Amino acid sequence: MKIIQTPEAMRVWSDEQRRQGHSIGFAPTMGALHEGHLSLIRAAARENDVAVASIFVNPAQFAPTEDYDQYPRPFDDDIAKIEAEHVHTVYAPTAADMYAEGYATYVHVEKVSQGLCGASRPHFFRGVATVVAKLFNAVKPHRAYFGQKDAQQCAVIRRMVRDLDMGVEIVEMPIVREPDGLAMSSRNEYLTAEDREKALCLSRAVRCGETVLRNGERNARVVIDAVRDLMREVTVDYVEVVDAETMAPVEIVERPVTLVVAAFLPTARLIDNIKFDPGEQQT
Numbered sequence: 001m002k003i004i005q006t007p008e009a010m011r012v013w014s015d016e017q018r019r020q021g022h023s024i025g026f027a028p029t030m031g032a033l034h035e036g037h038l039s040l041i042r043a044a045a046r047e048n049d050v051a052v053a054s055i056f057v058n059p060a061q062f063a064p065t066e067d068y069d070q071y072p073r074p075f076d077d078d079i080a081k082i083e084a085e086h087v088h089t090v091y092a093p094t095a096a097d098m099y100a101e102g103y104a105t106y107v108h109v110e111k112v113s114q115g116l117c118g119a120s121r122p123h124f125f126r127g128v129a130t131v132v133a134k135l136f137n138a139v140k141p142h143r144a145y146f147g148q149k150d151a152q153q154c155a156v157i158r159r160m161v162r163d164l165d166m167g168v169e170i171v172e173m174p175i176v177r178e179p180d181g182l183a184m185s186s187r188n189e190y191l192t193a194e195d196r197e198k199a200l201c202l203s204r205a206v207r208c209g210e211t212v213l214r215n216g217e218r219n220a221r222v223v224i225d226a227v228r229d230l231m232r233e234v235t236v237d238y239v240e241v242v243d244a245e246t247m248a249p250v251e252i253v254e255r256p257v258t259l260v261v262a263a264f265l266p267t268a269r270l271i272d273n274i275k276f277d278p279g280e281q282q283t
């Protein structure tokens, strides 16, 4: 396993791969890897000549009140999981490698990052866009793999890549779920048994919303009310039907949309979503 720590060393490796004509697939993560992460790493390896996974808990996307210090960091286990996928290059910079003394440059993606998670976590997408831009500059991938689980994050990254002419293909991979439906997340391990049970209402609620949409309902308000009704056990942050690309709320479902939900449990804030394209409906 080749563990690369600095942006300079990462660029040297990537330049050499590109010189040899290899396509580079990239799966950025914050570690504490589960099957959701591994699905991205697997796809990066399958669809490219070489693959890189990164492990970096990005301080720029955590507010001072959030869980940066407590965030799980089982580094050796993560490396073993990546190696088991036959991926032999990991980029794992330190916070000091990424944000040196005097660091002052941030990427702010307007509009798409404003509502939803951007509303309850105001620093979040600025931190995410900044770190992904920096990771792309070091890894120089041809394709980068992100999870639909973080649908707004995908939309923000796509917008950034287009607006800044980054020339990286963004591949969005389906949400990987636990057998009972809960979307996998590194933060699920914060949940008590009782809260984990309550957390199941998120996946049940989005599945119900999907059924309502498939049955022909096009009024977003009706869908939202049905979804909220199933989330009474948790403190709802938001339930919205948004345009899949811009993440702006829609009233009538006429284009591809994402039904997004977020909720606060005592020990973790959880998100889930489903995508729906009225044009793909079977009659």
Ligand code: AMP
Residues within 6 Å of the ligand: 028, 029, 030, 031, 035, 036, 037, 039, 040, 145, 146, 147, 148, 149, 150, 173, 174, 175, 176, 177, 183, 184, 185, 186
């Ligand atoms: P994180 O380590 O939480 O920053 O996540 C790294 C990447 O894994 C992001 O692109 C996430 O969207 C993706 N991811 C996290 N959970 C899942 C999941 N349950 N299914 C698919 N992808 C996921």
